[in-house]
Amino acid sequence: MAFPVQGTWLDFCVLSIIKNGDTYGYELTQKLMSLFNLSESTFYPVLRRLSKDGELTTYDRAFDGRNRRYYSITPRGLEALNRYEYEWAIFKNKIDTMIGGGEND
Amino acid sequence: MTREEFMTALGRYLKKLPEDELEQVRVYYHEMFEEAGVGRYDQVPAHFGDPKRIALEILSQNAKDDINREGPSTEEPLIKNKWIIIALGIMALPLGIPLLGTLLGGLIGIVAIVFALILTGISLIFFPAIIIINGSGLGIASIAFLSGFILLGIGFCLLLIRIIIIIVEALARWISHRANGRSGANHE
Numbered sequence: 001m002a003f004p005v006q007g008t009w010l011d012f013c014v015l016s017i018i019k020n021g022d023t024y025g026y027e028l029t030q031k032l033m034s035l036f037n038l039s040e041s042t043f044y045p046v047l048r049r050l051s052k053d054g055e056l057t058t059y060d061r062a063f064d065g066r067n068r069r070y071y072s073i074t075p076r077g078l079e080a081l082n083r084y085e086y087e088w089a090i091f092k093n094k095i096d097t098m099i100g101g102g103e104n105d
Numbered sequence: 106m107t108r109e110e111f112m113t114a115l116g117r118y119l120k121k122l123p124e125d126e127l128e129q130v131r132v133y134y135h136e137m138f139e140e141a142g143v144g145r146y147d148q149v150p151a152h153f154g155d156p157k158r159i160a161l162e163i164l165s166q167n168a169k170d171d172i173n174r175e176g177p178s179t180e181e182p183l184i185k186n187k188w189i190i191i192a193l194g195i196m197a198l199p200l201g202i203p204l205l206g207t208l209l210g211g212l213i214g215i216v217a218i219v220f221a222l223i224l225t226g227i228s229l230i231f232f233p234a235i236i237i238i239n240g241s242g243l244g245i246a247s248i249a250f251l252s253g254f255i256l257l258g259i260g261f262c263l264l265l266i267r268i269i270i271i272i273v274e275a276l277a278r279w280i281s282h283r284a285n286g287r288s289g290a291n292h293e
Binding site for chain 2: 024025026029033039040041042044045047048049052066067068069
């Protein structure tokens with residue numbers, strides 16, 4: 001893909017997926033890797049940062065004799081996600097206007 | 106690269122990380138490999154990426170966190186401290202000036218006492234001597250009496266000189282000791 005998914009973009013994607021329900025690490029990576037050309041190595045730093053910033057919390061569940069760490073979104077995470085969605089709508093509108101066929105013309 | 110080699114490499118690149126954080130990384134990748142069905146001695150699929158890259162990503166994230174945490178907090182207290190020191194200095198003036206006055210007064214007092222003692226010694230020597238030289242017709246008893254004063258004066262002066270020498274020596278030793286102590290501290 002021509003557009004790199006990183007930084008704030010990744011935060012946006014991760015929060016969007018977790019908003020729809022608590023998600024364990026592998027599930028999250030599989031979902032995102034099926035959408036974008038991402039490496040497994042991308043996710044740990046993102047999940048760690050979001051947890052540190054209090055936008056995600058974690059809890060552990062046993063599954064089939066192993067552990068699954070679930071991530072769930074916090075009110076703070078929802079706040080951040082709302083902000084990203086708002087910013088994204090503005091940005092999308094600008095891009096649409098730029099490439100023509102925007103609603104403004 | 107096998108899973109075991111992958112984890113060893115990751116641990117090696119992240120050895121600067123605090124132990125509890127490194128443990129979190131291990132827990133995460135352990136879980137990922139288990140979910141992906143990668144056994145301990147299986148080859149790690151390419152999409153897991155390079156341990157070196159992963160380590161760099163984590164370390165750079167940590168460095169950014171450190172900068173964000175330190176950034177605003179290092180410069181402000183410095184400025185604040187400077188103002189506090191100046192404010193304290195100004196507030197200490199009403200106390201500082203009388204204190205300085207007391208010290209100065211004490212010093213002047215000590216110098217005056219020393220002067221008085223010196224004058225006493227000199228007076229004890231010279232005044233009886235002048236009386237003896239000028240006084241014609243003084244009896245032997247009077248001359249002996251006055252000579253006693255002169256001897257007392259000489260003794261007094263010698264005692265005073267000795268005391269001054271002791272004080273100066275002690276002072277010199279104290280100053281040189283302090284100077285040595287300070288230069289010693291600088292060398293450390």
